Amino acid sequence: MSQAVSPRELAAVRGLLTAIEADNGALPERWASAVASVPRHRFLPRVIWQRDGAGGYAPLDADTESEAWLATAYANTSIVTQVNDGQPADDGVAAFPSSSASAPSIVVLMLSMLDPQPGQQVLEIGTGTGWNAGLLAHVLGAGNVTSVEVDPVLAEQAAAVLAELTPGVTVVCGDGMLGHPNRAPYDHIMATCSLNGVSAALLAQTKAQGTILTPWSRPWCDYGLLHLTVDDHGDAQGRFHPYAVFMRARGQRVGLRLFRDVVHDDHVPAESTTNLSPWAVAGDDYDAQFALGLLLPDLWNVRHDNPDLDSVERRLWVATADGSSWAAIDDDGKQNEEFTVWQHGPRRLWDEVTAAWAWFEAHGRPSPGRFGMTVTADGTHRAWLDAPENTVAPTTGAT
The missing domain is CATH 3.30.160 (Double Stranded RNA Binding Domain)
Incomplete structure (x- = not known):
C-alpha cells in the first residue's frame, strides 16, 4: 500500500534505492517498488541507537534530532532499534544491542534469494520492526505473510504499524523455532535472525519443494546465509552463501559470562x-x-x-x-x-x-560457498564440503 511522503522523505528513499543498487546491482522491479512504497522510517522507533565511539551505544531521538534520525533511517546500514532486550542496563555494564533493522541492501538481497511469487505463503522468523514483512506484503499480498516475533513489545509495535500500512499481515508473538502451524504449510520460510540450526518444526511446516532461508550462526561466528530446499520426504538440503552478520535468535544465545x-x-x-x-x-x-x-x-x-x-x-x-x-x-x-x-x-x-x-x-581454505548442509526431518544436521557425500565432521566430540 503506497503512502504519501514528503519531498524530504522522497529524496531519502531515492538515495536509499541508489545505495542498494550500488551494493547489489540492478534491483528486481518488484523489490524496488516495495522499498519505494513501504516507508522504512515508519517502522522504526522514535529512539534508535548508534555506536558512541567508546564501545557502547548512544540514543538518537527523532523528537530532538529529526534530521539526523531521518538520515539514519534511510542510510543503507543496519540500525539498532532496541538494547538490553528492552530493559535498563545494569550499573557499569554497557548496553548491548538486542534487536535491529538490517541493512536494506541485505534485506533486498535475501528477498531476491528467497524469490517468493505473488500468492505464495511466507513465514518470517523475527518480525523486528516489521519492515521486512511489509516489503513481503507489498509483493505477495498481506494475507500471504505470517511473521513470528519472540519479544512481545516488538511484536505489538510491528503489528500496529503493519495494520496501518499493509493491513492483513499476521503477526504472532512466540518462539520462531516452533513456526506457526496454524497457517502452515508455507511455500517459503525466512529468518531475519541468525539460527544455529533449522528445527524439525520448521521443516514440517514447509511444503515439498519449498525453501528455507536463514542467516547462519555458530557460537564461534555469526556469518553467512543457508538456503535449503525441502524434498518430498521432509528432508532439506542446500548451500551456504557468504553474506551478512545477523543477531542471534534469543533462544540460541550463549548466555555465559x-x-x-x-x-x-x-x-x-x-x-x-x-x-x-x-x-x-x-x-x-x-x-x-x-x-x-x-x-x-x-x-x-x-x-x-x-x-x-x-x-x-x-x-x-x-x-x-x-x-x-x-x-x-x-x-x-x-x-x-x-x-x-x-x-x-x-x-x-x-x-x-x-x-x-x-x-x-x-582443504584449500574454503569459502562459505563451498559448504552445504543436509537437514533430516527429525532435525539432524550434517555439513558437507563441495558435495553432499563429503561430510564435514566436527573436530570435537560435540554434536
Missing part, C-alpha cells in the same frame, strides 16, 4: 606454546571463522584487550558452550611467532582449534 561462569580463581591451567596466531582463527578472516564454526560447533571465543597482565597486550579466550573447559592464548604485541597457551578442563580446546585450522588449510 567469562569470569562469572567459566573461569574461576581456583583453576590451575596447563601451560604450553603455539605457533598458530589466535588472530588467524578469530580475526577478520570470515572464511576461516565460518569454517571453524562448523568444525567447532560448541566453542565460542572472546577477545580481551589489555588484560592487566605482565607482557600480555591481547588475549583470546576460547570456551565450551557449557562452560566446562576453556583456553587462553596470550599475545605480547611484539609480533612474535610463538604464543603462550593456558588450558583448563576435560578438553584441550586450543588443540581442537589447531586441528580445525589444519583441516581448513588442508
